[in-house]
Amino acid sequence: DFLVESSDGRKSVLNAIQIIREAYHTSKMKVGREELLLRYAWYDTDFDKSGLIDQSEFLQLLGRINIYLKQEKAIQIFKSYIAAKLPEKGGRIGGMKKNGITFEECLYILRKINLDLNDGTTMADVIFDEIFGAEKWVATAEEFLTKFLHQKQNEKNATIDDVKKVFRDLNSMELSGSTNRIGADGQVDEEAIDRTAWREYLASSRNDLHDPESQMIDASSLKRPLPEYWINSSHNTYLTGDQLKSFSSVEMYAVAMHRGCKCLELDCWDDDDSGVPIIYHGYTLTSKIPFQAIITCVKCYIDANPDTLPIILSLENHCSHPFQEIMADILNNTLEDRLYKLPESSGPLPSPLDLVGKVVVKGKRPPENDDDDLTASESMEEIVEDPYALYEDALVQSISSEVGDELKSVLVKDKFRDKIRSVSSKDSDAPQLPKIVPQLVTLTLFNGVKHKGFSTSMELPLTDMHSFSETKIQKLYKDPGNVHRWKEYNVDHMSRIYPAGSRVDSSNYNPVVPWSSGCQLVALNFQTDDSPMTINDGRFRENGGCGYVIKPPSVFPTDEESNSGGKMMLRIKVLSGSCLPKPYGESVGEVIDPYVIVRVHDVEKSETMRKSVLNQTDSTGSGQDDKLETTERKTTSVRDNGFCPQWKDSEYFSFPVNSDVAMVEFIVMDSNRGFIDETMCQSAVPVSCLRQGYRSVQFYDQCSSQHGPFGFARILLDVDIKYIV
Numbered sequence: 001d002f003l004v005e006s007s008d009g010r011k012s013v014l015n016a017i018q019i020i021r022e023a024y025h026t027s028k029m030k031v032g033r034e035e036l037l038l039r040y041a042w043y044d045t046d047f048d049k050s051g052l053i054d055q056s057e058f059l060q061l062l063g064r065i066n067i068y069l070k071q072e073k074a075i076q077i078f079k080s081y082i083a084a085k086l087p088e089k090g091g092r093i094g095g096m097k098k099n100g101i102t103f104e105e106c107l108y109i110l111r112k113i114n115l116d117l118n119d120g121t122t123m124a125d126v127i128f129d130e131i132f133g134a135e136k137w138v139a140t141a142e143e144f145l146t147k148f149l150h151q152k153q154n155e156k157n158a159t160i161d162d163v164k165k166v167f168r169d170l171n172s173m174e175l176s177g178s179t180n181r182i183g184a185d186g187q188v189d190e191e192a193i194d195r196t197a198w199r200e201y202l203a204s205s206r207n208d209l210h211d212p213e214s215q216m217i218d219a220s221s222l223k224r225p226l227p228e229y230w231i232n233s234s235h236n237t238y239l240t241g242d243q244l245k246s247f248s249s250v251e252m253y254a255v256a257m258h259r260g261c262k263c264l265e266l267d268c269w270d271d272d273d274s275g276v277p278i279i280y281h282g283y284t285l286t287s288k289i290p291f292q293a294i295i296t297c298v299k300c301y302i303d304a305n306p307d308t309l310p311i312i313l314s315l316e317n318h319c320s321h322p323f324q325e326i327m328a329d330i331l332n333n334t335l336e337d338r339l340y341k342l343p344e345s346s347g348p349l350p351s352p353l354d355l356v357g358k359v360v361v362k363g364k365r366p367p368e369n370d371d372d373d374l375t376a377s378e379s380m381e382e383i384v385e386d387p388y389a390l391y392e393d394a395l396v397q398s399i400s401s402e403v404g405d406e407l408k409s410v411l412v413k414d415k416f417r418d419k420i421r422s423v424s425s426k427d428s429d430a431p432q433l434p435k436i437v438p439q440l441v442t443l444t445l446f447n448g449v450k451h452k453g454f455s456t457s458m459e460l461p462l463t464d465m466h467s468f469s470e471t472k473i474q475k476l477y478k479d480p481g482n483v484h485r486w487k488e489y490n491v492d493h494m495s496r497i498y499p500a501g502s503r504v505d506s507s508n509y510n511p512v513v514p515w516s517s518g519c520q521l522v523a524l525n526f527q528t529d530d531s532p533m534t535i536n537d538g539r540f541r542e543n544g545g546c547g548y549v550i551k552p553p554s555v556f557p558t559d560e561e562s563n564s565g566g567k568m569m570l571r572i573k574v575l576s577g578s579c580l581p582k583p584y585g586e587s588v589g590e591v592i593d594p595y596v597i598v599r600v601h602d603v604e605k606s607e608t609m610r611k612s613v614l615n616q617t618d619s620t621g622s623g624q625d626d627k628l629e630t631t632e633r634k635t636t637s638v639r640d641n642g643f644c645p646q647w648k649d650s651e652y653f654s655f656p657v658n659s660d661v662a663m664v665e666f667i668v669m670d671s672n673r674g675f676i677d678e679t680m681c682q683s684a685v686p687v688s689c690l691r692q693g694y695r696s697v698q699f700y701d702q703c704s705s706q707h708g709p710f711g712f713a714r715i716l717l718d719v720d721i722k723y724i725v
Contacts (some may be wrong), residue, residue, distance in 0.1 A: 018086040028711075032175045032200050037579045037712040041065055044587060055079070061106070066580060066642025067113060068591035074099050081109055083679045107176040114644040120293045123576035123646055123716055124199035127694055137559035138179075138192040142165055153693035164190040166206060170197040191277065202696060203578060203714045208539065209695040217544025222309070224550065225349040227462075227492050230515055231312070232547040233263035235498045235523035236506075238279050238289060239445045243504045245285045250293045256526050257301045257705055262547035263362075263496075263521050266294060270323045277323045277330075291327055293710070295334045302338050302357055309546050310340070312351045312446070312521070314496065315363040322438050335359050340488060341654040342442050349462050349492070351547045360495075361622035362446035394526035431691050445447040446494060454485035468519075469661030470509040473497065483517055487557040490518030498523045508532035515539070516603040518555040529702035531682075535601060535663045537704040538662075538690035540682025552688065570655040570687065571663070571720040572598055574635050575694075580642035583670055585701060593671040593679060594645050595637040596715060600655040600687075602662035604629040631655055637671035642680075652720070662687040664714065666697050681713050692721045 004010040041064045045047075045057050053061060058078050062069060069077070082099050101109065131148050132139045139148075146424040149155040149163070167190045171181040178196035181189035182330045193201070201207060208215075216683045234256045238248040253264055268291060277291040302308060319327060331339055340358040352675060436444075451457060451466045468476070476482045489495070497514045499507075506525040510532050514522045524536055542549045546602065574596045604627045631654040638645035655664075665684040669677045681699035699713040700706055 020070075027458045030173050032173055033203055033579055033712045033714070034107065035174055037709070038103065038110070038636065039066060040709065040712070041391065041587075043101060043107075047686060051101070051322060052102060052158055053106065054100045056171050058101065058106070063591055064350065064587060065110075065492075066582065067110070067117075067644075068593050069113070069638030077109060077113070080336070083422050104176055110643070111177065114563075117641055117644060118646050120329075122644070123648075124201065124202055125195060127202070128195055128198055129180065138194050139198060140192050141190065142194070153691070155691075158173075166201070167191070167197075168194050170201060173197070174199065175200055202716060204696070207694070209691060209697050209717065209719065210538070211689045211691050214542050214686075214689040215544065217546050219353065221543065221550045222352040222546075222548060224351055225492065226310075226352065227349060227490060227494050228522060228551055229352065229520060229548045230522070230539065231263055231520050231521040232261045232536070233312075233314075233496065233521040234526045235263045235265055236267065236281060237261070237264045237526065238266070238294070239525070240280065240527055241285060243281055243284065243286070246287075247504075248280050248287045248289045250289055250297050252527065253294055253297045255302065255703070256297070257308075259526065260547045261526060261535075262309060263314055263523065264294075264298070265314045265523065267318070268323075268327060269318045270320050274555060277319050277327050282318060286474060287342065292330050292334070294331050298359060299334050299338065300336075302359070306357050308357060309352045309548050310358045310360050311497060312360045312362055314521075314523075315361060315444075316677055317436065317440075319364055324437045326642065328437065328443060331359075331361070339443060340445060342445055346461065346463075347392055352546075360446070361440075361444045362448065363440065363444040365441045365444055365447040368438055368490050375406070398423045446527065448496075451698070454482065454489050458485075460493065461582075462492055465496065467496040467498060467533065469498055470500045471502075473514060473517075473657050484557055487555060489519045490520065494521065495519040496521035496523060499525060510601060510630070510660060511539070511629055512601045513603055516555055516659060518551060520551075531599075531665060532703075534599075534665055534667075534682045534700075535684045537700065538663055541687055542686060542689060554660050567659070567724040568657045569722045570657050570690070571652045572597070572601065572655070572664075573652045573718040574647050574650050575716045575718055576644070576646040577642070577668065577713075577715045578644055579709070579714065580645070580668055581709035581713055582642070582681055583680050585707075585709050591640045592642040593637045593639050593673075594642050595635045595669055595671055596647075597632060597634045597665075597667040597669060598653055598655075599630055599632045599665040599667070600662060601665060602629045602631070602658050604626065604658055629658070654716075657687050660686075660688040666692065666713065668699065668713070681710055690719065690721060692719045695719050 004013055015302040031039075041061055042053070045061045046053050055075060055078050058072065059074055062074060078101070081101060085101075085105070087572075128136075128139070131152065132143055141160060142168075145158060145160055145163045151156040168188045170193050171190070172188045173177075175196050179194045181194070181197075207214060222425070224523060236243065238250075238252055240247045240249050240252060240261065255630050256264060266279050267281060268277050268279060269282055269288075271288065274290070278288040279291055279294060286394050298311060298313070302311070315327075317324065317327075338357060338359055340355060340360045419516065445463055447461075447464050448467055449460065449464045452512075457464075457466065474547050476486065486495070497511075497519050499509055501527075503509075506528045508524045508528055508530050510520040511524065512535065522536075524532055525532065540547060540549060575597070577594060580592065580594050582592060588637075633655075635647050635650050638647070663684050663686055665682065667682045668680045670680055671677055681701070683697050683699045685697075696714045697717065698706070699710055699715075701708075701710045
């Protein structure tokens with residue numbers, strides 16, 4: 001960390017950092033993955049920065065990049081190479097008394113070890129032999145196009161010009177061991193690639209399982225009204241950990257926005273001590289941060305990213321009128337013209353392109369009551385379902401005994417006292433003041449209203465929307481007609497889903513089912529690195545990571561089975577891995593024993609429920625429509641090899657897929673014999689974006705980035721897709 005004395009100095013430093021980052025990423029594209037991985041580890045291993053590593057450093061390097069050899073074997077390999085090169089090069093730099101190997105020599109040894117560990121061949125060579133012939137060292141552009149891209153990869157639209165561009169890029173890269181394919185005139189060969197360049201292609205983003213075209217932003221898809229999109233959404237965005245005692249942080253909003261989140265949640269409360277509205281998880285021990293700080297953070301993000309699609313602020317407003325007025329002033333004065341104001345005339349909801357660079361507010365407008373308010377007619381069962389009520393036992397147990405029983409009682413009972421007052425005030429004959437001040441009403445586009453039934457909901461104004469807990473979804477699905485009616489509602493209205501109150505550990509629910517019902521704002525706890533967040537990240541890599549993905553036709557109600565789109569038989573065979581990281585990207589620790597889990601997260605529709613929907617009946621059967629179905633298969637583990645593991649004898653995993661909402665998740669695990677296995681890296685791909693053939697999977701860390709060792713990790717698959725009509 002360092003301090004900068006002036007704002008101009010800060011801008012200069014940030015600008016310099018940005019220039020360095022851009023230069024690094026540009027250069028990175030011109031270097032092979034194995035070269036990058038070795039450089040990443042080299043500078044930590046070559047302690048004296050001599051440009052050579054000696055025997056002990058070589059042994060450490062092997063562990064760093066996840067290769068295990070018995071020490072005697074590793075020493076023998078090192079000494080044999082040194083002995084072979086000493087007569088020629090002396091193994092020394094200048095007058096230094098150090099026998100060692102250079103970076104290029106180390107790469108040569110590592111590739112030889114790769115062959116030794118895998119019975120003399122790599123998976124890339126096996127595939128090359130199959131496609132182009134075992135006797136060949138190079139593949140021509142014409143062969144690559146017809147035999148590989150057209151026949152095996154099913155890339156029917158690829159042209160010879162596309163191939164030549166790929167070949168130019170590959171032949172201009174820094175690839176150790178590749179034939180120099182740059183002519184004396186400086187022209188890069190575009191007619192052929194050798195086996196080394198081929199290996200690099202298989203692991204490159206060009207050969208990604210997740211179709212690169214779907215990961216590019218499509219502006220033409222952003223002209224529809226907002227309800228026609230899935231929107232990347234977070235729950236209790238401010239929290240760094242659990243829902244009871246963790247810190248609140250403004251930084252979490254910056255992290256979420258840079259991760260592609262476009263709907264941020266703010267739980268707003270009075271703070272009589274400071275006199276300003278604050279954000280925290282009410283009736284818990286989470287820390288508090290100023291409302292102003294978060295709005296300033298959002299402003300800074302928009303200033304740095306003026307082309308961002310709209311950011312929705314979901315305000316859970318518990319503030320009194322004076323504090324609401326302060327909130328309105330902060331929103332107006334901080335965001336200025338970046339803030340979307342409620343139009344005077346009603347009409348279709350705007351599109352994402354209509355709101356570029358804007359902030360949209362979701363909140364309440366009179367006379368609607370808060371969603372969590374109680375009326376005299378509501379049952380005690382609904383009180384128990386309240387998220388805060390579910391925290392009671394966990395909160396009491398989690399508070400240190402040093403706090404004292406009296407404070408425990410106050411912290412918990414204040415919640416229920418407020419509820420009782422709320423019910424009592426509604427039952428009285430006294431006139432009720434509007435809960436939201438006019439200054440906030442004029443800034444609020446989306447008005448959260450209580451769900452009373454979808455027949456009633458579809459008559460509401462388009463700006464009225466519902467919020468449902470994950471528990472409420474399960475209850476709605478007990479009526480098989482609800483899913484179809486919900487999809488009808490979601491055609492032109494908005495729905496927001498949030499985790500059950502019982503998830504005090506900030507775990508997440510699977511977002512696939514609410515997506516399949518057409519719900520737009522499926523809010524997750526971004527601070528938690530779990531499978532649902534991996535699925536969410538994979539979904540929103542679509543459309544350039546802009547945070548808005550157009551919903552497929554299958555989630556809209558039709559006269560046919562609503563999940564007919566995307567049915568397929570998916571077959572996946574895990575072939576090999578390369579450059580796999582240690583758990584959490586650590587640089588030290590045991591060499592890993594990797595295995596791969598493949599999961600398909602899908603929705604299943606029973607025949608009874610399908611007929612109910614087709615007949616447009618209001619059946620109240622006990623079954624569920626669009627039930628979550630997760631199928632999991634896994635490979636065997638490979639002992640002591642995360643650098644170049646192979647699964648030569650693995651079988652094809654077959655997955656019947658019911659809908660184009662389904663997601664395929666890949667998790668690389670470290671088998672800890674006798675202990676809990678650890679996750680090393682993960683990734684998820686929408687089935688609608690899969691590509692068949694020999695494909696690579698790119699992996700990400702817990703923040704959905706490819707920093708450090710996660711940028712090099714890959715697994716290679718053979719994928720077969722057969723669509724069912």
